[in-house]
Amino acid sequence: MIRRPTILDVAARAGVSKSTVSLVLQGSKQVRPETREAVEKAMAEIGYVYNRAAANLRSASVGLVGLVINDLRNPFFTEFATSLQMALAAEGYATVIANSDEDAELQAKLVGSMIEHGVSALVISPAYGAASDTFDQLARTGLPVLQVLRKMDERTSIFPFASFDYASGSAKATRHLLEQGAASVAFVGGLPGRAITRERKSGWREVLKAEGIEEIALHGKSSRAFGMQAADQLMADYPDVDAALCFNDLVALGLMAGFARAERPVGSGFHVVGFDDIEEAAQSWPQLSSVACDISGFARDTAARLLHWMVEGQRPEPEFRSPVRLISRASSLGPTE
Amino acid sequence: MIRRPTILDVAARAGVSKSTVSLVLQGSKQVRPETREAVEKAMAEIGYVYNRAAANLRSASVGLVGLVINDLRNPFFTEFATSLQMALAAEGYATVIANSDEDAELQAKLVGSMIEHGVSALVISPAYGAASDTFDQLARTGLPVLQVLRKMDERTSIFPFASFDYASGSAKATRHLLEQGAASVAFVGGLPGRAITRERKSGWREVLKAEGIEEIALHGKSSRAFGMQAADQLMADYPDVDAALCFNDLVALGLMAGFARAERPVGSGFHVVGFDDIEEAAQSWPQLSSVACDISGFARDTAARLLHWMVEGQRPEPEFRSPVRLISRASSLGPTE
DNA sequence: CATAACTTTTGGATCGTTCCAATTCCAGCA
């Protein structure tokens, strides 16, 4: 196979210098239109493909953004990743998506690989685990890093953090459940001790405290499977509980499936509200009420924009919270028996 | 901000030449262990990070694989993408994942961008649309390209294609539904005219033909929403149909939700089998029978391996089909009223 | 018509690595 043509070949063909070709490639407006056309014609004729590695070597800025997600299989994160990719594509950035699968070690490797590939910024929803040295190392590179949706650690905030205003969302949902007639609202799902669990519980806790209601929480993995299991546990151990605020929609869907299995379908007698409002929430039966985080809007308007600023050297606020809203559907609206 | 250290800085610090540092970086075994150690120590001390752009410029091979997916939001593809990424990571490749969102134009851009970034191979599940010129262009670059899960076009097979043996899977599922007592099995979902729809219908059609049963098919988008809509249509227009083979699990889940909404829960009186066996199938209520495509196994054992061969210059068979198996669960096992 | 002012084009240096041929090192042997 013959070697790929370079700008020198293009230049020779078009009868100009390599510098001119370079200017055309960069879309400089100081080349004469006719010259530009000639160069473009030459490129097409010899099948020139731009060599970004060479360009990057000289010019540092790459237009490549790394995106490291802790669990890309979770639809919530998938939605975020794809939306962010599109938003960034519109601004001319290419995006590298990687899935750390909650593995801190793999995450460190992925981050390293991305830096090697010369990303000009990094968006990360971190995996849990002792990765604080990864972060220190990252900080030392001076790369713009935006932490999203999950905070590595309560105290540290080396990097700006963008997420949703979960606390007021959970307060809103809890109040709604009480208004619908619930006497006792359990919190289901979320691993204990994690920042995000604390956030999503905090509003619930506040409202319950204000109303003088006992706090009942079942913690566990944020999966459907745990939701089903929690349903059984609720029915067996807490017969008085007549509503649940779930850590996320997956748990809520599992919980509803568990109640359905026990022939006690959610809707009348038991109310459920989830978190995230994933697509499926509107398509389950009964339809699931959920605290909606407009994740694609967040990706587009918050994350992409913050990142853009950061790449341009601005320093955004250390913490940014997007508002959430409660979507009430059948799972929290039926009559209370 | 000071400039990033290079191998020259490392060399100076370690008291060796840049060439030696380069050898260490490449893991050459012809450097003395003590020298290697000294170099590694120096790298750690000054916080050296490898500049892959520079390396690529000189050495061509990059160890970067591009993965273009038509719909990354679909859990089936998400699973494939993440599994492939991990399998490739184990072989030392970095993976760039991109989502074309069924947009042929965007797909062309993404492919172009990946080539520019110097991927050494491309895995693509193509978007539909007039992108055949994209493919021609790709073919001209001589890059190893593996087409997966979806074929661009019935006739063309410029690139090797790997997918599942859908035809025998749908035959198996249809036979199973008949054995469970179904009198009439409808096919639900899948856009008409597409290769994959044809494949997933072909086994069903064969079995029905052999049994002399009328073919009833409702085509549409492969989404939950369509499944719900199809449930209404089935109940209204085809009261005799008592089983459905769905194009995929999303449609099947939507269909089941639709029946549930009409207070005719699937399980007794109506049987459903889906396709893909996504994680959710086992967690829905009733649990959904499905033609299981072991997508992560496929990614790991088929796609990753084929790709590896191709990168090494081998030419695999033009078409490869992985076997599928039927998982029967409650949605196709209850009594027929 | 000469000169200034501006636009367009150009050659050489440069980015940080790998490759290659050449050099240095060193143990073993006569």
Place this chain on the structure above:
DNA sequence: TGCTGGAATTGGAACGATCCAAAAGTTATG
């Protein structure tokens, strides 16, 4: 001691683009 040959190390050229200062070309001005 001097020589040999393999192992270890080295310096310079190369990769393909961008950047920059300077040259060439063009138009406007007095």
